[in-house]
Structures are given as structure tokens and as C-alpha cells.
Amino acid sequence: MTDTEKREPKFSRLDADARRLSLMEATLHCLSTLGQRATSVRAICAQAGVSPGLLRHYFDGKEDLVASAYEYLTKKLYDSFHDLIGNDELDAEQVLKDSFEILLNSEWVSKEMLGAWVAFWSIQQTDERMQKQHHEANHEVRKIFAQLLTNYATFKNLNVNDQDIKFATIELMGLTDGLWLELCLDSDFYNGEQAVTICMNWLNSFKERFSH
Amino acid sequence: MTDTEKREPKFSRLDADARRLSLMEATLHCLSTLGQRATSVRAICAQAGVSPGLLRHYFDGKEDLVASAYEYLTKKLYDSFHDLIGNDELDAEQVLKDSFEILLNSEWVSKEMLGAWVAFWSIQQTDERMQKQHHEANHEVRKIFAQLLTNYATFKNLNVNDQDIKFATIELMGLTDGLWLELCLDSDFYNGEQAVTICMNWLNSFKERFSH
């Protein structure tokens, strides 16, 4: 090799944010495909295409990276809901239906997606930071669903008070979370489309219960 | 020490079934309190009060032990339901209420209990034996709930067909599973008693929907 030949760079430097993002996405990918057990620092960094030592340059450690990836995934889900609400073209019923579609009949429903969440819950068990994050995210989603149901009640001219909305929200979120979990674990008994139909039936029951 | 003195035995031998049971319960205890990550062979055997080497004498390995513990826990839950059904003293509505109590307002609801299930789901992701076990257990519970709803429909003289029961079962199991999961993860928004009330309200809606 002569001096005039340009060598290929062994690696390229990345913007800090881009590198952090890439590591978080690699973490999600590993948790999804390999499971929590096999998601090691080396596996994550291999997926991200960097050497293992780099992790500590951007995160306090593996735990910090996983917690950050959780935050990232949670925000992603939250954003997809918020986009729906912001759309003024849709009526309250359609927004709810679209929400059900996202939750129960999209890429959010899969054994792989469950893998990531299960890993997070597992860590949450002994990690206070993760507990707090879950609590706050849960609270946000709960507020959104309560708002969606309130809009729906107004749309259908229902006779409901705050307490009714609160309990209906608990019931609806319980239903969607449960259907999501069961679909992820084993979709042999019913599919996402049927799950959406079941939620719409629930919504209809909700309407009947409070219409007068 | 003279020959006439009796030495304390360093350990005592146990019946094979008893030892297996003890190891499975130690596994559940570790998964619950330590989380999946810290549930090592050494931790399990310490909890069971035996040396680490013994595990391989009763199980093919750690994976086999965990899968067996899962089977054991599943059966335990299944049995507690079956006891309810067998009780002829109770009417269909009361049996359902008691089922909700077990699922949502008992020792089955805790961060610790979730720890065990989360560990199982995590393994299930990459373990076919666990997947099969979950599928079969799920199928059994689904049959039980379908039967409970059928009894209830007869009891209340409802006008339902098999398809109605099937979808109502999916909805009810989704609801209970979701409420259970949310309660285990974070019980700040509502408690087990309220969850039971919500399920009873659902049952009432079910009755209204099909009564004529």
C-alpha cells in the first residue's frame, strides 16, 4: 500500500444523539429477538455495529441503556396516540376505533414486541427508576383514554359524570391491555381484528349503559 | 468426640417428589423476590437449603426446573378455580364473583407474583415447551370461563348462542387479565376490590345485552 492510496476508515464517528438512538434501537431489537437472557452488552453493541466498550461512553451501564430504551419505546407509543387525537378530521368514535387498531391489530402486537415489554417489567420489579417511568407513562395514557371517552360521551350525547368516565377508563384499558397480552402470548384463539371488534362492542355497551 | 456420641447429620435425604417440589417452590420464591436476572442455580438451591449440584439430580437443568415450576404454578391456579366450580352450594353469579376475587383481590395479585409470570413469559419467547404449556393452560382456563358464563346465562335465563359465549369469554378473560396485569404493575390507580366491582358491572352489562 503506497502513501497515495486512501485507506478505508475502520469506523466513523457519529453524532452523540444518533449514536444513543442507535444503541437504544439495537437494545429493543435484541430484547425482541433474543429475549432478555441473551441480550448482553456484546449482543447489543454487535447489533448496533459498534464495539462493546462504547456502551459506557453514552450510558452509565447496561441498566441505564435498557431503561432509556424503555423510555424511548413508551414515548413512541404515546406519540402514535397523540397523533390520532390531534387529527380534527376524525370523530370521537373513529379515533377510538383507530386506537384499538393500533393497540390490537398492528406491529405493536407480536411475540417480539411482548419480549421487550416483558424485559422491562422484569427489570421494573427491582428498579425504582423503571417503576417511576411506568407509573408516569401509564398515567399519561390513562389521561388520553379518559379524554377519548369523554369526547365520545359528548359526541353520543351520553349522561355520564367524572366517576363514570374514570371507571369506564379503567375497564377499557384493562380490556385492551388484556387482549393485547393474550394476543402476544398466543394468537391461536382469536386475532387482532376480532379483538378490535370486541372493543367496539364494549364501546357500544358503554353507550347503551349511559344513553337516555 | 467419642464413638458413643451421635453426630448431627449434615443433611437429610428426602423423598424424590418432596425434593422436586421444594426446588420448584424455591424457584418461584426466587423469581418473585429476586427477579429473573438474579435467579441463579445457586440462589435457588440456597433457598431450598441444598447444594447447587443437587439440581441436576432431579432436573435436566435450570431450564427444565423453571419450566416445571411454571407447570406447578399453573396447576395451582387451575385447581383453585376447579374447586369453585365443584362447589354446588354456590349459584353461577357467586362462582363468577369468587373467581374475580381470586384473580384480582388475593395473593395472586402482587408485584412478586407478576415476577414469576414475567419470567415465564420471557422464557416462553424462545422455548417451545413453555409455549405449549401456556397454550394448553390457557385453553383449559378458557373452557372453565366459558362454562361459568354458560351457567350464568342459564341461571339468568339469557338468550345466548355458542358464538356469543365464545366472544364474551374472550372479552371477560381479556378484561380480567388486563386488570390483573395493571394491578400487579402499579396499583396506585385502583385496587383489587374496585377491579372486582368492575368485572361485576361487566357481568351486569352482559346480562342486559342478552336478556329478553
Add this chain to the structure above:
DNA sequence: TTATTAATTATACAAATGTAAAATAACTTG
């Protein structure tokens, strides 16, 4: 008591883990 059996322990080991520290090299600035 003595011999036999096998449940249990003790020891060892290779592989994998998370992370610290030093070495390298890509980029920036002058």
C-alpha cells in the same frame, strides 16, 4: 455390625458477563 446404594455435597472448570483502562484513529481546529 457390615456392606450396599444412591442422595447429597464438594470441587473444579470453561464460558459468558459487565465494566474499567489503555491504545488507536477519525475528525476538528489552527
Add this chain to the structure above:
DNA sequence: CAAGTTATTTTACATTTGTATAATTAATAA
């Protein structure tokens, strides 16, 4: 082009992991 900065790699290391094997020892039977 030269020097400085720091993102990235390389290497190393102490722990922990699951498991295999050999050494004990409790229980059983003769």
C-alpha cells in the same frame, strides 16, 4: 500540513454463570 480532541476500539479482568465429576455420607438391608 500539524497538533489536539475525543469517539471508538482493543485488551484485560474479576465475577458469575451452568454444569460435570468425584468425594462424601445418610439411609437401607443383610
